[in-house]
Amino acid sequence: EDQVTQSPEALRLQEGESSSLNCSYTVSGLRGLFWYRQDPGKGPEFLFTLYSAGEEKEKERLKATLTKKESFLHITAPKPEDSATYLCAVQARVDSSYKLIFGSGTRLLVRP
Amino acid sequence: GAGVSQSPSNKVTEKGKDVELRCDPISGHTALYWYRQSLGQGLEFLIYFQGNSAPDKSGLPSDRFSAERTGGSVSTLTIQRTQQEDSAVYLCASSHRPLAGANNEQFFGPGTRLTVL
Numbered sequence: 001e002d003q004v005t006q007s008p009e010a011l012r013l014q015e016g017e018s019s020s021l022n023c024s025y026t027v028s029g030l031r032g033l034f035w036y037r038q039d040p041g042k043g044p045e046f047l048f049t050l051y052s053a054g055e056e057k058e059k060e061r062l063k064a065t066l067t068k069k070e071s072f073l074h075i076t077a078p079k080p081e082d083s084a085t086y087l088c089a090v091q092a093r094v095d096s097s098y099k100l101i102f103g104s105g106t107r108l109l110v111r112p
Numbered sequence: 113g114a115g116v117s118q119s120p121s122n123k124v125t126e127k128g129k130d131v132e133l134r135c136d137p138i139s140g141h142t143a144l145y146w147y148r149q150s151l152g153q154g155l156e157f158l159i160y161f162q163g164n165s166a167p168d169k170s171g172l173p174s175d176r177f178s179a180e181r182t183g184g185s186v187s188t189l190t191i192q193r194t195q196q197e198d199s200a201v202y203l204c205a206s207s208h209r210p211l212a213g214a215n216n217e218q219f220f221g222p223g224t225r226l227t228v229l
Contacts, residue, residue, distance in 0.1 A: 004154075034217065043116070043203050043220030044155070087154065091211070097160075097168045098211045100145075100218065104154040 002027040004090050006103035013110050016077045021086055021106045024070040029093030033071050035064050036087040044087055078110045116221035118204050124227045125194055133189045133224045137206030144187050145205045145218060146179060162210050194228045201225050
């Protein structure tokens with residue numbers, strides 16, 4: 001069964017304390033892996049797409065990496081405004097169609 | 113430019129009533145998606161439109177749920193005879209390219225929070 005698992009469920013960091021969020025997946029026919037940020041009461045905001053193992057993308061304090069089994073979202077020297085839920089989603093082929101399968105997210109809190 | 117918009121932002125209804133939720137995608141986006149997000153949970157796929165057709169309705173939880181899209185633009189998600197377990201945030205997303213292709217990032221609206229009493 002296709003599955004996307006994110007860990008940890010919640011993470012508390014001090015401002016400036018770097019860390020990583022994990023997204024592991026078991027899907028057949030991976031076409032892409034997406035990272036989103038979601039603030040309370042809002043829809044997810046697109047961050048990155050990764051297509052192949054070894055690929056990396058960066059945006060400000062965030063860096064996403066991809067292997068054949070998992071993706072990491074590295075947060076360097078986070079600030080309180082980075083507090084949000086980070087969602088990972090995998091685009092996979094299911095039967096004759098494609099689906100975007102979401103993990104349940106990591107809630108990040110960065111304290112000043 | 114304008115993003116994905118959804119209306120209403122909040123809807124409170126009584127059990128057994130029908131509700132309609134509306135989504136206006138980003139202009140020019142051919143693909144449109146509906147998701148459901150329960151409190152503290154990830155996104156649950158409901159339905160995908162490519163143009164006006166729905167190649168994938170597999171996520172609709174029951175026959176009380178239906179959706180349509182007209183003119184390749186606005187979409188309406190209808191829930192008939194609502195139940196308390198239908199309470200959730202309903203999110204709409206659109207993308208420029210089909211789901212099967214590359215560079216098909218989905219852009220989300222703010223959601224409609226549905227509460228069934």
